[in-house]
């Protein structure tokens with residue numbers, strides 16, 4: 105543990121030093137003595153302190169000192185040492201925020217107590233602060249929910265590359281949040297005020313794709329009765345999001361490569377090119393590497409867009425994020441549907457945990473919405489979930505119980521048994537006080553709740 109840092113402000117220039125030395129002998133600490141209010145305040149402004157000790161000779165000066173300290177650091181615990189203690193000064197000092205008021209003559213005896221008490225108090229507050237921050241740990245990032253290590257890695261890449269202009273390829277199964285990544289990159293970039301232009305390469309018919317992307321001149325083809333700007337130009341200065349880039353026809357892949365290399369576009373039917381400055385973020389749920397091998401996707405374009413790749417993990421690889429997301433989606437759906445639903449039943453939660461989620465977050469969101477819409481009770485239950493999910497999850501659970509002798513299955517079973525035992529013991533010790541239990545276990549409270557849910561542990565069974 106770090107040493108406490110104590111600042112003595114002793115304008116009288118008399119008592120401070122010996123007491124400071126005495127104090128320093130009580131326990132190891134960093135000590136500084138300032139002999140004027142001004143120097144004391146400067147030290148307060150420059151550094152962080154755990155305790156202030158102030159000497160006083162008259163009621164006025166003590167209160168003035170305390171007032172100055174309160175302004176510089178409102179949370180600093182402060183002890184006043186008075187060489188002529190009296191009730192009036194004591195009252196003034198305590199009113200001005202002093203943590204304690206001691207007679208200098210008896211200070212050696214009293215100071216140790218005061219010191220231990222005040223330092224313990226400030227350490228407790230520090231610990232609470234750490235805990236509070238842990239509980240409020242940002243498990244959300246730019247529209248993403250999730251605190252699994254796999255997602256933390258994704259947030260970190262987004263943070264690192266967002267402000268550079270480098271093109272990015274986002275890969276991942278359907279519903280994993282590829283569009284969220286693209287939007288997060290744009291929002292965090294220097295071009296956030298410029299347009300974010302999504303283009304769904306899979307949804308636009310091939311015949312229209314070229315003029316959509318590149319624009320056209322009037323009369324370029326039948327029906328082109330007006331000159332039109334393409335989406336690439338429209339994204340000038342901003343971000344072009346090429347969703348499902350694997351669906352782009354080969355001929356357009358070549359044209360797109362040219363845009364990326366030359367940063368110029370030529371509208372259909374135009375003679376001249378126009379300069380554009382866009383950042384391209386491409387996304388695909390298909391295996392582009394394989395498509396390159398089979399000749400469906402141009403290798404040169406692949407190299408060009410694959411400068412930085414962000415690969416989103418499937419939901420089934422995100423551990424407890426399933427619970428976190430399910431809780432969030434339940435609350436959201438309940439609010440939207442004006443239904444007083446407090447959450448999912450433990451069984452329903454367990455079904456969600458063991459399902460393999462081929463449709464990832466989007467599928468989870470839909471399943472939970474359906475459950476909230478269907479349920480007639482205060483918690484959504486297994487019977488409210490889509491049948492295919494329940495059936496598939498049931499099979500998964502059975503195959504797990506099938507005395508799997510593999511390392512991972514065995515380890516998972518041991519971890520599960522350990523978790524349940526640990527949580528039961530912990531909650532028994534704290535008689536169901538989850539906050540106290542979380543503090544002891546050094547776990548964020550939300551995590552503790554989710555673990556309890558996962559093991560079907562109810563707080564009420566631990567209350568005396």
Ligand SMILES: Nc1ncnc2c1ncn2[C@@H]1O[C@H](COP(=O)(O)OP(=O)(O)OP(=O)(O)O)[C@@H](O)[C@H]1O
Nearest residue numbers: 248249250277278279280281282283284389465466
């Ligand atoms: N980590 C997350 N936290 C909260 N919501 C999420 C998260 N990931 C995805 N979503 C939500 O799930 C839905 C699907 O996300 P998104 O459209 O970004 O996926 P996608 O990978 O582009 O899917 P597709 O390949 O089907 O286009 C959206 O409603 C999105 O807001």
Ligand SMILES: [Mg+2]
Nearest residue numbers: 279282283347
């Ligand atoms: Mg998408």
